Amino acid sequence: MDWLKIGSALFMLAMVIYLFPRAKHAVQNSPKGSLKDWMGYVLPMAAVVLFIIVLIALV
Amino acid sequence: MQMNTAVTRSQEAILQTNKVIRNTYILLSMTLIFSGFTAFLGVVSSIGHGAALVADLVAIGILWFVLPRTANSAAGIPTIFAFTGLLGFGLGPVLNYYLAVNPSIVMMALGGTGVIFLGLSGYALTTRKDFSFLGGFVMVGMLVVLGAAILNIFLDIPAMFLAINAAIVMIMSAFILWETSSMIHDGQTNYIMAAAGLFLSILNLFQALLHLLGAFGDD
Numbered sequence: 001m002d003w004l005k006i007g008s009a010l011f012m013l014a015m016v017i018y019l020f021p022r023a024k025h026a027v028q029n030s031p032k033g034s035l036k037d038w039m040g041y042v043l044p045m046a047a048v049v050l051f052i053i054v055l056i057a058l059v
Numbered sequence: 060m061q062m063n064t065a066v067t068r069s070q071e072a073i074l075q076t077n078k079v080i081r082n083t084y085i086l087l088s089m090t091l092i093f094s095g096f097t098a099f100l101g102v103v104s105s106i107g108h109g110a111a112l113v114a115d116l117v118a119i120g121i122l123w124f125v126l127p128r129t130a131n132s133a134a135g136i137p138t139i140f141a142f143t144g145l146l147g148f149g150l151g152p153v154l155n156y157y158l159a160v161n162p163s164i165v166m167m168a169l170g171g172t173g174v175i176f177l178g179l180s181g182y183a184l185t186t187r188k189d190f191s192f193l194g195g196f197v198m199v200g201m202l203v204v205l206g207a208a209i210l211n212i213f214l215d216i217p218a219m220f221l222a223i224n225a226a227i228v229m230i231m232s233a234f235i236l237w238e239t240s241s242m243i244h245d246g247q248t249n250y251i252m253a254a255a256g257l258f259l260s261i262l263n264l265f266q267a268l269l270h271l272l273g274a275f276g277d278d
Contacts, residue, residue: 004108005212011116012209016202018123023198033192040188041236048175048232052271055171059164059276 072245080184080242082250086139087257093140094147094258101151102158111149118145126255135251143258153266157273164276168269175268176261179232183239190240193233200230221274227267231260 033041101111121142129135157165183190204226211219238256241247247256 004112007109007112009209009212011112011119012205012212015119016205016209019198019202019205023195023202026198027195030194030196031192037188037190037192040186041190041193041233044179044182044236045229045232047178048228051171051175051178052228052268055167055268055272056275059161059167059272 075248076243076245079248079250079253083242083253083257086136086250086254087261090139090143090254090258091261094143094150094262097144097147098150098154101148102154104151105155106148106151108152111152114145114149118142118149121145122255122259126252130249130251130255139251139255139258142255146258146262150262150266153269157269160273161276164269164272168265168272171268171272172261172265175228175232175264176235176257179235180239183236184243187243188240189244190233190236191244191246193237197230197233197237200226200233204230217274221271224267224270224274227263228271231264231267234260235264 101114106114118141121138126135126138126142129138154165157168204223207219207223207226211223235257238247238253238260242253247253
């Protein structure tokens with residue numbers, strides 16, 4: 001096991017520890033989205049996925 | 060009289076919002092150019108993975124502990140340049156790897172990141188939709204991806220690596236919508252913090268796209 005892997009894992013673990021209370025706060029305090037709100041997110045995401053598929057096809 | 064006051068306040072709020080958006084994009088452009096320069100330094104000096112990890116660690120330390128304390132003062136500007144410059148420098152080994160394998164992938168990932176960012180930001184700015192409901196999804200998504208990435212450091216499963224990068228693209232895209240909408244709807248009033256968040260999402264998007272294109276491009 002090389003030290004770089006352990007260092008990277010510790011770095012990411014620190015990020016998890018840092019983000020956890022913020023994530024908890026965000027989940028508890030974010031407004032709930034309606035179906036219409038989520039559709040407003042899903043549509044641009046579908047465009048992103050299609051765009052990436054095109055990029056992959058071009059490689 | 061009350062209506063006039065309300066209209067004046069509303070105009071002031073719109074002007075303030077526009078000012079935050081304009082300053083954010085100006086600062087974001089400047090930090091992207093600067094990090095491009097430091098990434099170039101990282102490539103030509105052929106830094107190793109250890110040095111890149113140290114640069115990333117220092118950058119995240121600045122983001123967590125220095126930037127929030129300086130973001131409301133002039134000191135925030137050099138701080139964000141230090142943060143973005145170090146992250147750009149830390150890209151050195153990844154860029155060197157892909158430049159050696161297939162340089163066109165790097166240009167394609169760069170262009171793809173630009174198109175996705177401008178498209179999503181433009182979508183949030185023109186529709187003026189409120190994406191604040193994405194907050195919990197983005198944060199939980201980041202935690203799940205980090206957990207999976209920690210596991211995959213030790214498991215080293217290629218399919219999991221691809222799934223993690225695909226998830227990063229989705230989460231960073233959601234983050235761009237969330238942060239842009241937050242500027243429009245007065246959630247984010249500090250342009251330095253907004254630029255730092257958007258910079259981080261662009262950087263993660265670029266790296267994830269680079270890995271995806273590299274994997275599917277037979278490399």
